[in-house]
Amino acid sequence: xxxxxxxxxxxxxxxxxxxxxxxxxxxxxxxxxxxxxxxxxxxxxxxxxxxxxxxxxxxxxxxxxxxxxxxxxxxxxxxxxxxxxxxxxxxxxxxxxxxxxxxxxxxxxxxxxxxxxxxxxxxxxxxxxxxxxxxxxxxxxxxxxxxxxxxxxxxxxxxxxxxxxxxxxxxxxxxxxxxxxxxxxxxxxxxxxxxxxxxxxxxxxxxxxxxxxxxxxxxxxxxxxxxxxxxxxxxxxxxxxxxxxxxxxxxxxxxxxxxxxxxxxxxxxxxxxxxxxxxxxxxxxxxxxxxxxxxxxxxxxxxxxxxxxxxxxxxxxxxxxxxxxxxxxxxxxxxxxxxxxxxxxxxxxxxxxxxxxxxxxxxxxxxxxxxxxxxxxxxxxxxxxxxxxxxxxxxxxxxxxxxxxxxxxxxxxxxxxxxxxxxxxxxxxxxxxxxxxxxxxxxxxxxxxxxxxxxxxxxxxxxxxxxxxxxxxxxxxxxxxxxxxxxxxxxxxxxxxxxxxxxxxxxxxxxxxxxxxxxxxxxxxxxxxxxxxxxxxxxxxxxxxxxxxxxxxxxxxx
Amino acid sequence: xxxxxxxxxxxxxxxxxxxxxxxxxxxxxxxxxxxxxxxxxxxxxxxxxxxxxxxxxxxxxxxxxxxxxxxxxxxxxxxxxxxxxxxxxxxxxxxxxxxxxxxxxxxxxxxxxxxxxxxxxxxxxxxxxxxxxxxxxxxxxxxxxxxxxxxxxxxxxxxxxxxxxxxxxxxxxxxxxxxxxxxxxxxxxxxxxxxxxxxxxxxxxxxxxxxxxxxxxxxxxxxxxxxxxxxxxxxxxxxxxxxxxxxxxx
Numbered sequence: 001x002x003x004x005x006x007x008x009x010x011x012x013x014x015x016x017x018x019x020x021x022x023x024x025x026x027x028x029x030x031x032x033x034x035x036x037x038x039x040x041x042x043x044x045x046x047x048x049x050x051x052x053x054x055x056x057x058x059x060x061x062x063x064x065x066x067x068x069x070x071x072x073x074x075x076x077x078x079x080x081x082x083x084x085x086x087x088x089x090x091x092x093x094x095x096x097x098x099x100x101x102x103x104x105x106x107x108x109x110x111x112x113x114x115x116x117x118x119x120x121x122x123x124x125x126x127x128x129x130x131x132x133x134x135x136x137x138x139x140x141x142x143x144x145x146x147x148x149x150x151x152x153x154x155x156x157x158x159x160x161x162x163x164x165x166x167x168x169x170x171x172x173x174x175x176x177x178x179x180x181x182x183x184x185x186x187x188x189x190x191x192x193x194x195x196x197x198x199x200x201x202x203x204x205x206x207x208x209x210x211x212x213x214x215x216x217x218x219x220x221x222x223x224x225x226x227x228x229x230x231x232x233x234x235x236x237x238x239x240x241x242x243x244x245x246x247x248x249x250x251x252x253x254x255x256x257x258x259x260x261x262x263x264x265x266x267x268x269x270x271x272x273x274x275x276x277x278x279x280x281x282x283x284x285x286x287x288x289x290x291x292x293x294x295x296x297x298x299x300x301x302x303x304x305x306x307x308x309x310x311x312x313x314x315x316x317x318x319x320x321x322x323x324x325x326x327x328x329x330x331x332x333x334x335x336x337x338x339x340x341x342x343x344x345x346x347x348x349x350x351x352x353x354x355x356x357x358x359x360x361x362x363x364x365x366x367x368x369x370x371x372x373x374x375x376x377x378x379x380x381x382x383x384x385x386x387x388x389x390x391x392x393x394x395x396x397x398x399x400x401x402x403x404x405x406x407x408x409x410x411x412x413x414x415x416x417x418x419x420x421x422x423x424x425x426x427x428x429x430x431x432x433x434x435x436x437x438x439x440x441x442x443x444x445x446x447x448x449x450x451x452x453x454x455x456x457x458x459x460x461x462x463x464x465x466x467x468x469x470x471x472x473x474x475x476x477x478x479x480x481x482x483x484x485x486x487x488x489x490x491x492x493x494x495x496x497x498x499x500x501x502x503x504x505x506x507x508x509x510x511x512x513x514x515x516x517x518x519x520x521x522x523x524x525x526x527x528x529x530x531x532x533x534x535x536x537x538x539x540x541x542x543x544x545x546x547x548x549x550x551x552x553x554x555x556x557x558x
Numbered sequence: 559x560x561x562x563x564x565x566x567x568x569x570x571x572x573x574x575x576x577x578x579x580x581x582x583x584x585x586x587x588x589x590x591x592x593x594x595x596x597x598x599x600x601x602x603x604x605x606x607x608x609x610x611x612x613x614x615x616x617x618x619x620x621x622x623x624x625x626x627x628x629x630x631x632x633x634x635x636x637x638x639x640x641x642x643x644x645x646x647x648x649x650x651x652x653x654x655x656x657x658x659x660x661x662x663x664x665x666x667x668x669x670x671x672x673x674x675x676x677x678x679x680x681x682x683x684x685x686x687x688x689x690x691x692x693x694x695x696x697x698x699x700x701x702x703x704x705x706x707x708x709x710x711x712x713x714x715x716x717x718x719x720x721x722x723x724x725x726x727x728x729x730x731x732x733x734x735x736x737x738x739x740x741x742x743x744x745x746x747x748x749x750x751x752x753x754x755x756x757x758x759x760x761x762x763x764x765x766x767x768x769x770x771x772x773x774x775x776x777x778x779x780x781x782x783x784x785x786x787x788x789x790x791x792x793x794x795x796x797x798x799x800x801x802x803x804x805x806x807x808x
Contacts, residue, residue: 263595264719267602293709 007149018141026134038101041071042121046105049119073123077116097127229318235311237262249318251292274302278314297325337501341384345377387517394524400442402553407437411450418454426463437473439551445525452518453482453545461486478549485542494537498523530554586651593643597668600636601715604671607678612704615685626682637672663788670777677770684767694760697746703739707771710778717785726782736775743768
């Protein structure tokens, strides 16, 4: 557009210039042309005049009139004192809009009858022909200027990319004064003060940019690797910053949500209310909530975030306390279960003792039965305390005593005890074991594992049932399998049977006499000996426990 | 970073929905944003109510059910306030095109949210009734159905927030599975009623809860359809021949 206006202005200036100075030039050209034409016609007229007979006055001759008409000239014989030596053209005014061109020509053979020695040749020219020529030229010039302007405009805009490069100096020259100033460095010598200062500024900007970029990357790295979620919000509740942990904990898509209102991202009322409270009252707030599809226990701490200029946003830190809560829950369960297990035999002992005190001592039969019961409950209490101590020792790892021993000989007492228990209850025991199988492990530990599994199997199998023990020494490990046809367990119980005091029978209606610690001890012992224990069960059909222990301690394997 | 140009896409869609520059239009945009954020806050509360109601039902927790019932009054108050604001905008600014679509969608979503909150209350009431029948086995399928309906509401509102038409179509598509689960729950409940005459009453409560969950899913579908209308200007309600839906079904 700017270029177009410039072209129009150029055209107007050119047109005015042509208008002012072009008239004189055109008139000169026209006069010269008229004079040349007049000279040609004049020579012809002279030749024709000399060819006349002059027998009578020329005006009377028809050829004379014809000649004047054909050549467009006025020809008059005149008497001059002296015949002109050379031809002279004279322009004179003829009327309002005309000019007359006159020339005198001396004749070589002058007829005596005419009394004249010269012919005067004249031509009248109308000035309107000059005007016509002038306006024609003016129009032509304008048309040419328009055409050139249009072509230039078209050429420039048609292929601006290429033309711009070619016409750059011209564009630059046409640009405004401020823009022309911006071109100055290009023409400044490179060692000038200006260029040196500009280089210094550019270096400084680059250094600042690089250091900002590094700082940004460092803070991103730190924030990204924090386990706590971090969220910063401005005074208009728009997100300023969020890290990867926050997105993971609040189950958000992987986006930084920059400048998006928080409520569009997190709609949880607890968090929205926290934000509102922090922004309006500028106080510290704390919330604990269950969040997500698979609920996590989150602790959210919110505090005011000063943003400068008197503005204040909010900064949230989100911590996942699911594991802590779980450990806490297990601890609570343990205390509750342990106190329950300890309280039951104590209550029984107290009841029997009170009954004895209240007069049962007088009845020897009843007294003996009560005392036996008191001893049985005390044994149970002792077993419980022993179990807890053993579990504690196993956890610490101080109870292990590695030695080379025969597995079959080691577990024989356990199998015999199971035989005795099974015989009393009507449960068959089947043993499938090799003659001897030596391993390098903890003998007492293996005995504890076997006796716990066997006593459990007999305890939870009803009369007429069967318990099968299978021992096999493989190349690297010993496999001990105890399978029973007892009451079995539901799938949800199976996952928790190795927890301390966990019982599949929730209401503890079946008094099996166990402490609730046996399987926990088995699990910890096998783990300490470098092995593993697995359980499978079907409700009403029986259970199977498989223990795998390495033949050699883990550090001794060649 | 692949980044999927989430932000850019979101910004473009928002720009499409708020392209006015005049001063009046700026006021309208401001009011629209305010009402929009109110709806989002409301939706957060409604989502929490559904969550609690389902927990109260499945875990038979009376205090949680009472919390849900107590919350309903506040939801009703907010719904009325948002509707009044929307009506005021309609009267004052007389919006057209995208603004009109956005405003009408907000009014409809507001209404759906209030209905969902009422249904959550119904579930909480049924949960309270069922506490008196501890031996009645609440069908396990109800838990899956509730989880799906809850996810549909969440995703419908996510689609509303992010103007995500794809997600909205997925929500509509999910409704069929919730309907199918409802039929299975009703069959199971009917079987329980036939097995034990004492269970007729709790079975009817379960039936009612199942129906409420199914209706919550229907309202989530309404929200999703409104989102499609707001973004594309196309009404897909009752339009079973929609090519997008048919492609999802196949």
